Amino acid sequence: MQVRTILNRIQKHKGFVYGAERWGKTKGSLSIEIPIRASKRSKPVCSVCERPGPGYDRLTERRFEFIPLWGIAIFFLYALRRVDCPKCGVRVEKVPWAQGKETLCTSYQWFLSRWAKQLSWTQVAEAFCTSWEAVYKSVQMAVYFGLAHRQLDEVEVIGIDEIAWHRNHKFLTLVYEIGASSKRLLYVARDRTEQSLRGFFEKLGETGSKKLRFVCSDMWKPYLTVVAEKASQAKNILDRFHIMKKFNEAIDEIRRDEARGMKQQGCEPLLLHARWCLLKRTENLTERQATKLKELLGYNLACVRAYLLREEFQRFWQYVRPSAAETFLDQWCKVAMRSRLAPIKKVVAMLRNHRYLILNWFTAQGTLSSGTVEGLNHKAKVVFRNAYGYRHYNSAEIALYHSLGALPEPVFTHRFR
Numbered sequence: 001m002q003v004r005t006i007l008n009r010i011q012k013h014k015g016f017v018y019g020a021e022r023w024g025k026t027k028g029s030l031s032i033e034i035p036i037r038a039s040k041r042s043k044p045v046c047s048v049c050e051r052p053g054p055g056y057d058r059l060t061e062r063r064f065e066f067i068p069l070w071g072i073a074i075f076f077l078y079a080l081r082r083v084d085c086p087k088c089g090v091r092v093e094k095v096p097w098a099q100g101k102e103t104l105c106t107s108y109q110w111f112l113s114r115w116a117k118q119l120s121w122t123q124v125a126e127a128f129c130t131s132w133e134a135v136y137k138s139v140q141m142a143v144y145f146g147l148a149h150r151q152l153d154e155v156e157v158i159g160i161d162e163i164a165w166h167r168n169h170k171f172l173t174l175v176y177e178i179g180a181s182s183k184r185l186l187y188v189a190r191d192r193t194e195q196s197l198r199g200f201f202e203k204l205g206e207t208g209s210k211k212l213r214f215v216c217s218d219m220w221k222p223y224l225t226v227v228a229e230k231a232s233q234a235k236n237i238l239d240r241f242h243i244m245k246k247f248n249e250a251i252d253e254i255r256r257d258e259a260r261g262m263k264q265q266g267c268e269p270l271l272l273h274a275r276w277c278l279l280k281r282t283e284n285l286t287e288r289q290a291t292k293l294k295e296l297l298g299y300n301l302a303c304v305r306a307y308l309l310r311e312e313f314q315r316f317w318q319y320v321r322p323s324a325a326e327t328f329l330d331q332w333c334k335v336a337m338r339s340r341l342a343p344i345k346k347v348v349a350m351l352r353n354h355r356y357l358i359l360n361w362f363t364a365q366g367t368l369s370s371g372t373v374e375g376l377n378h379k380a381k382v383v384f385r386n387a388y389g390y391r392h393y394n395s396a397e398i399a400l401y402h403s404l405g406a407l408p409e410p411v412f413t414h415r416f417r
């Protein structure tokens with residue numbers, strides 16, 4: 001069987017004919033070259049208006065990289081025609097296997113972008129003998145297609161999150177859809193200013209913004225302001241993930257101060273390696289961390305007192321009736337205010353200032369699952385961890401949309417794997 005027999009079966013293009021393949025050499029390695037010619041009666045299609053027109057002339061032959069076969073690179077060879085388009089003038093023709101000036105065939109780009117969901121971009125480039133840039137451009141093509149074809153009409157529940165990016169305390173704003181049936185990344189922007197979030201509402205449009213029922217966020221003022229301005233009908237909820245994050249920041253601050261104090265007084269370094277056993281959920285502790293925690297609980301330490309206050313607060317999330325939750329919140333705040341721990345008192349102030357938005361959680365119960373924003377935040381961090389090459393904002397944005405955007409793909413007659 002010849003390669004063109006397979007191509008004719010899975011990827012035939014009207015008006016074009018595959019020639020017989022021949023061996024070639026590309027960058028010192030073996031490759032297979034397949035010439036393509038236009039069939040005699042076909043007219044070239046103008047790449048601007050996409051209408052067929054009379055041929056003008058023919059450019060020099062170009063190579064288009066296709067999906068490799070058994071580790072051997074495949075190239076299509078074709079001399080593009082120029083169209084004497086009555087409307088647009090003399091233009092290069094549009095061909096069905098590649099877009100514009102791309103040297104990679106569209107099928108190959110989709111192939112690479114699909115693998116880039118499983119592997120890092122560097123790994124994909126290595127596995128399929130191509131460059132990191134080729135993988136990046138392929139993923140970018142897939143993301144642009146997906147963004148242009150996705151549906152945003154039915155979005156009712158969103159979560160707004162921020163993620164640290166780069167050193168130097170740079171942030172990205174992320175907006176997720178967190179409805180029962182659809183969990184995906186909808187939007188990425190630089191920074192975490194009002195402007196960062198406004199861009200999302202511009203994309204959603206006024207009608208779309210008015211359809212929002214619930215917005216989960218942390219208590220970052222610029223976000224709260226924009227939500228109140230653009231989607232005043234939606235219930236704004238301060239979600240569990242972001243509130244518990246504040247607790248952990250407080251515990252960490254107390255532990256650091258205490259460890260420093262103990263060291264200065266020449267005490268036993270009790271708090272060495274104690275960070276995660278105080279911050280992680282009990283069920284996620286390793287055996288060593290669990291032992292360490294048990295040991296710490298025997299001491300009257302400030303960070304242990306803060307830890308116990310946080311654990312006590314976890315009960316808050318189990319309430320069903322908003323009024324019962326409210327009573328618990330008030331009680332807890334009273335006790336915590338007597339703790340003489342300044343960072344914990346700051347948490348109390350935050351809870352009191354935002355109590356209305358926090359209690360909204362209970363009115364929305366059943367609609368929202370508490371772990372969704374946390375889960376998506378974790379996935380976004382994994383994308384960054386695998387991101388060897390995402391030093392620039394643009395590639396970071398593309399990588400996030402690609403991994404978390406659940407973006408649509410076109411329908412293919414044959415799916416290359």
Ligand SMILES: [Zn+2]
Pocket residue numbers: 046047048049050051085086087088089091
């Ligand atoms: Zn034209």
